[in-house]
Structures are given as C-alpha cells and as structure tokens.
Amino acid sequence: xxxxxxxxxxxxxxxxAPILLAFGWVHRxxxxxxxxxxxxxxxxxxxxxxxxAMRRHxxxxxxxxxxxxHFVKVSRSYWxxxxxxxxxxDLPRTNNDxxxxxxxxxxxxxxATGRKGASPALVLRGSARLVAGLGTxxxxxxxxxxxxxxxxxxxxxxxxxxxxxxRGVERRRFRRDPDGYLKxxxxxxxxxxxxx
Numbered sequence: 001x002x003x004x005x006x007x008x009x010x011x012x013x014x015x016x017a018p019i020l021l022a023f024g025w026v027h028r029x030x031x032x033x034x035x036x037x038x039x040x041x042x043x044x045x046x047x048x049x050x051x052x053a054m055r056r057h058x059x060x061x062x063x064x065x066x067x068x069x070h071f072v073k074v075s076r077s078y079w080x081x082x083x084x085x086x087x088x089x090d091l092p093r094t095n096n097d098x099x100x101x102x103x104x105x106x107x108x109x110x111x112a113t114g115r116k117g118a119s120p121a122l123v124l125r126g127s128a129r130l131v132a133g134l135g136t137x138x139x140x141x142x143x144x145x146x147x148x149x150x151x152x153x154x155x156x157x158x159x160x161x162x163x164x165x166x167r168g169v170e171r172r173r174f175r176r177d178p179d180g181y182l183k184x185x186x187x188x189x190x191x192x193x194x195x196x
Contacts, residue, residue, distance in 0.1 A: 018061040022068060025054050029075070033082075040083035047082075051075055105133050 032046045051072050058068045075082075085091045110116065174181045 018064050022061045022064045025050065025068070026071065029071075038086060040086035043086050044083050047075070102130075105130055108133065 028050055029047065032043060032050065035043060054068050055072055058065045061068055170181075
C-alpha cells in the first residue's frame with residue numbers, strides 16, 4: 001500500500017503538495033482546538049499563530065488559496081466565542097455537543113408531556129426549564145444548594161417569567177379577536193384620560 005501511494009505521489013509530481021499542505025493546516029487547527037487541560041488564552045495564541053502562518057503562506061497552496069482565505073475568515077468570525085469552553089468547566093466544546101444536549105431536553109420534554117411538537121412552556125420559560133433540565137441530568141445540585149439560593153434573585157426571575165407569560169397571553173388574545181382587543185385598548189386609553 002505504501003509503495004502504491006509513493007508511486008502515485010511521484011506520478012503527480014508537485015501537484016499534490018498544495019493539498020497536503022492545506023490538509024496539514026486544517027488538521028493542525030483541529031488538533032489545537034481539540035486539546036484538553038489547556039486554557040483558553042493558550043489555545044487562542046496557538047490558533048492565532050497558525051492562522052497568521054496560513055495567511056502568510058497562502059500562495060504556497062496555489063488554487064487552494066481562496067479556500068485558505070475562507071477558513072481564516074470563518075475562524076476569525078467565530079473568534080469571540082470560540083475559546084469559552086476551555087475556561088468554563090463542563091461547557092460543551094462543539095455545536096454538536098450543544099445540539100445533543102438540546103435534543104435530549106426536547107426528547108425528555110416530549111416523553112413527559114406526550115406532545116409531538118415543542119412545548120410552548122419551553123419558549124416562555126425556556127431559560128429556567130432548560131437549565132434545570134440539563135442540571136438535573138448532570139446530577140448537579142443538592143438540597144443544600146437550593147437552601148442557599150438568593151431569594152431576591154429568584155423573585156426577580158419569577159417576576160420576569162410572569163411578565164413574559166402575560167405578554168404571551170396578550171398576543172394570543174390579539175390573534176383570536178383583534179377587533180375586540182383593540183376596542184378594549186381604546187376603552188382603557190379613554191378611561192385613563194378621564195379626570196378622576
């Protein structure tokens with residue numbers, strides 16, 4: 001097998017070299033991003049150096065130069081949020097890991113409610129329900145953690161959720177009976193302008 005590959009590379013001459021170089025760069029980037037036990041600053045510096053080298057030597061890959069430019073551009077566009085997973089314990093590293101977490105939540109939500117579609121409560125109370133569901137599956141939290149919760153913060157979150165729920169009720173009311181909803185608003189406006 002090795003001999004066959006060697007003969008093919010000799011027959012291709014220098015035509016295969018740009019592909020090997022570009023593949024090596026992408027493989028190196030994947031290796032850098034896949035490191036464990038390294039801080040975000042170190043990974044950021046290493047990847048920054050690699051992207052700089054790719055940009056400086058892009059002419060060495062010939063017609064693959066635009067692909068290298070695209071790789072560097074997309075990497076830079078993700079830059080602000082790319083390294084948070086290295087400094088935050090248990091934060092999933094890839095979109096695929098996050099999608100699996102959300103998919104697991106949707107699956108359990110469907111099993112618990114019997115609904116085929118997404119639960120409306122997930123949209124209205126998603127910030128609380130999703131975190132609670134993911135934390136429960138991870139085995140995080142004890143009764144002592146709950147006892148030490150900030151009650152004022154909890155009440156602020158509950159108030160915000162209730163306000164959001166009320167807006168949802170109002171939107172549904174408008175969709176069901178727009179004329180009645182607008183007439184009711186008009187009456188409230190008139191009542192507020194009348195002298196007491």
